[in-house]
Amino acid sequence: MKFMQWLHRWTGLIILLQIILWTISGLYFALVDHHGMKGHQYHQHPPTLSLNVEQVAALDPSWWSDFSDITKLRTRLIANIPQVEIHHGEGISFIDGRTGEPWRTHQNLAIQIANTTYSGPGEAVRVAAITRTRELNGWQGQGYRIDYNDDLNTRVYVDSHSGQVLDHRNTPWVVADWMFRLHFIDYTGGRNFNNLVIITAGIVTLWFALSGLILLVKLIGSGEMRVSLRNTTLRAKVGNQDVNLQDKAHKTILQTLQKHDIPVESGCGGGGTCGLCTVKLATTTKVTSAERDLLSEEQLEQGFRLACQHQISDAPVVEVKEMDVHKYTLELMSSEFLTPMLKELRFRVHDGDIPFSAGQYMQFLIPSAQTPTRPSDVPEAFSPEWINIKEAVFTHQEVRRSYSMATSSDTQELVFTVRYQPPGNGHDHPGVGSTYLCNMKVGQRIVAEGPYGEFQRLPGADRQLFFIGGGAGMAPLRALIQEELSEPEPRSMVFYYGARNRQELVYAQEFNELNQRGVVNYVPVLSEKQPSCEWTGEEGFVHEAVFAYLAQSDIQAFDFYVCGPPKMLTATLKMLEQLGVDQSRIRFDDFGI
Template identity: 60%
Template sequence: MKFLQWLHRWTGLILLIQLLLWTVSGLYFALVDHHGMSGRQHYQPLQSEPLSQTQLTNISASWWDDLSGVTKVHSYTTQGLPRVEVHHQDGIRYLDGRDGSEWQTDQDFAQQIAQASYSGPGSMVRATPIERTRELHDWRGQGFRIDFDDDLNTRVYVDRASGTVIDHRNTPWVVADWMFRLHFIDYTGGRNFNNLVAIAFAVMTLWFALSGFILLVKLLNSGEMRFTLRKASLTASVGEQQFKFNDKAHKTVLQVLQHNDIAVASGCGGGGTCGFCTVKTAPDTPITVSDRAQLSQAQLDEGYRLACQHSIETLHKVEVPAVEARKYALQLINSRFITPMLKELRFAVIEGEGEVEYAAGQYLQFLIPAGAGRSRPADVPEEFAEEWHAIEASEFKHDSVRRSYSMATAAGGNELVFTVRYQPQTPGAPAPGVGSSYLCNLKPGETIVAEGPFGDFQRLEGDERKLCFIGGGAGMAPLRALIQEELQSQQPRPMRFFYGARNRGELLYTDEFVALNNLNKVSFTAVLSEPRKTCQWGDAEGFVHEVARAWLEQQDISEYDFYICGPPRMLAATLAMLKELNVDSARVRYDDFGN
């Protein structure tokens, strides 16, 4: 689909250029009359006279005895000289009326003919023998081009064989000729409207229309395309407080609430996959696919819906659950790349803001300010340079957005630690890459505002079951915090941790978990899906959910609670695997990033 969008965009650009050419050339044809484009502004017809009786007597039929199928014989004078024009089945033959020889037009005589057909103020400056010219589309043969030094740069073309004026050309004609070429996509100048270029443009236009229709259907199905820019109002009740907001009708309830500083949990950034942004409205409100996937039937019957899946044009009044969240000003203390595309950021709460009280597994929403964002961070280590060679730095403007990141450590420290996976930046909000590019380019000492904490991806308390963690990529952050929190308890439960990455270079905090594994505190298995030949790993290869399944099939799975976090495909595959093993859903906790 991305290639289709790319090809559609460039095809549209080419067609737009041709549309501009049509517009310019069309205006030219509308403003310039036919005479001004003809090239014959100084043309006058040659005067031809019939032959005298004496001259006719001299003409002998034996002159064209070698011709077959003679249909017409025409005799006249050209510049006072008798000429005979014989039409036969193979063409036309021109004879000298004085002796029956082939008619010959030398350069001097060609100049006389050109002068006779010219009525302008200029004088002849040169005569050039020619055999072909781009200014005469259908003529081939031998002839002369006679140039005049008038204001139009007139050129008279004379045919050697017939001694006739083929045509006049000048600068206005050249301009008109190019306008015809541009307007009819006939760049050869042959006046052929079925040329290869025109056919290619027709095919390209058909492709543009079909691909545009396909992309339109995709946008309509995804709900990303709205047809209204009308204003609408939203009334939101938060506890005993009531607020009324007016905004663009296509905006979602979640966008309006967040824009007006109403704290609403959202882990997936509005993708409809985390199920956190629930609000209560009228029970007869239409139910979306995401509503049905994330909420129970009892919740749907009571009127609960996902705020990110409904616009304020269709949902005018909501009750927003009160959450214990507030805004904090954070200052970056340190940052470092721990994989080629993932950066660890350490923040401290600015003095006077208070401490962030959170539970392991929760997250903060970072308020990415509107403005210019830089695509490639400046501090990419040399060891990761190969991974970044195709990513260039770029600047563009974007609207303010919110991005959610889980704490990567348990509560109780002096710093808030996050792991941010870089995504290439693309224009538009809320486009992928805006938040990660901004955060990855923060320098120590710079500040940012975050709101929270949010989320219920927390440990199941009061249970003696063992813990099984399955994660991948940036899903390490909340899983690491949960493991640290469990280790801080008086009697840590047995823990098994399967962590997947593409190759060894993308593994996070490996040394830390290998050390915990050696101390028998956490049984740790790293799984690589695309191990490099030059960098083998000794734990396991394949997909992390498949390795975890092979182990679970040898265990009593009723002894375990499960915690899962990672990329969408990995998460979906792991949840499906646990369902196939008949694991009770009440013992499965997961965090859906949604992107």
């Protein structure tokens, strides 16, 4: 079904592009006059000069015996030269009336013939002998192309065998010809409306219609497609309180709870990938595929579900864990690029301090999105990196995006590292949060809710801390390391951090200094091949470098903390499982983006 959805989307894109071409070419046909499309702006019909009786009688009839079954005889003057057109049993022949020889059009005669049909301001400047041309569909033989130096680049084609003007062509005709090709999907120019391309287009369109019908039936049958404008009531039990919440029936439980300011953890913005927005519903509530992947069998049996996966019309009663979180107003103090895609934002809490632990995160309430632009302070050297960034889709609704604190809780500022994110699976408005935050100006304020999260240090004074990160996963790992370093006797720490290249190694100087002091064993790993003269460190994927290290170490001596991009996180957790690391000694932070 996922493959069918993918194919359906791309088929729809192809059809959309063809519809755009139909619209453009159709407008062209409606606005441009038919005479202009034919390329006959400077075309005139020369007078037809037939031979009179005396001229016909003067012709030598001795060569007529060369033809049998003559059915038609036609005479004319071409550039004052008599020509006889004879229709006979073997076809049509053109004869020079003066000699009885087959008609031949030489170069100068071709120009004279072309001039009799040309009425424009130009002159013949070029003559070329041709045997075929794409501008005359179906013609093949001996002929001439005469070019005129007018404003339309007129070209006149003369057939050498008959001495007749075949047609006029010019630049407006070329434009019209391409419009016909686009409109009738006849890219070969063969004037065949039953060509292979249009047959393929018909099959693709049929597939698009059938696959759309299949997907529609599937969505309706699964209950995933149910749009209603009516309001319904959600009864929420929050701690010891019962609250009745009114919202549209098709809204998810997560959307309704957030709309009414009831705190619920959510790292992925409702995409069903982080597994944080757990609530308790009736045990008979259906279980989605996302819940089977993210929740344990025990949780499912007890009625725990993900709030982002169910509409309030399906589950009118919900139990929500009461959380000690609040909304705060943050004022931006500084904004600085650390890498081409990662920006450090420092905020001051405007209305008091926020009690949080290292590894926790805040949910930013992104206002109505404006047209996103590349931040004006992006370094010049980073400009190419921003050209291909997918920008946000636009919305008039407030959306929430989660970002981890990048410092420990004993600092005076809240520090976040914000990365432009590609569209994530299930995200309603991909890119809105990072676009808005990266364009904020110093002094500007924003509301954030929290703190959320349980990505915190495990107890165990006898075990070392092993951190594995990549990309924006640096933020909570850096906070945890700083928190450990603030202890009277910090434990030994190992930190493997993966990036594509040296330019994307965030906080590299800070951790290199900690490594030189012997406080943190910092090992950066680059996935892209680097010149040997510029890089002598680890290369490859970060989880592979960690595996090589742990293969020669006592894995029982470590607690593991993992945070990074989804593929890196999945590969790392699988690697730790293969090594036999107990799940109780692994903490990971997965925002599913």
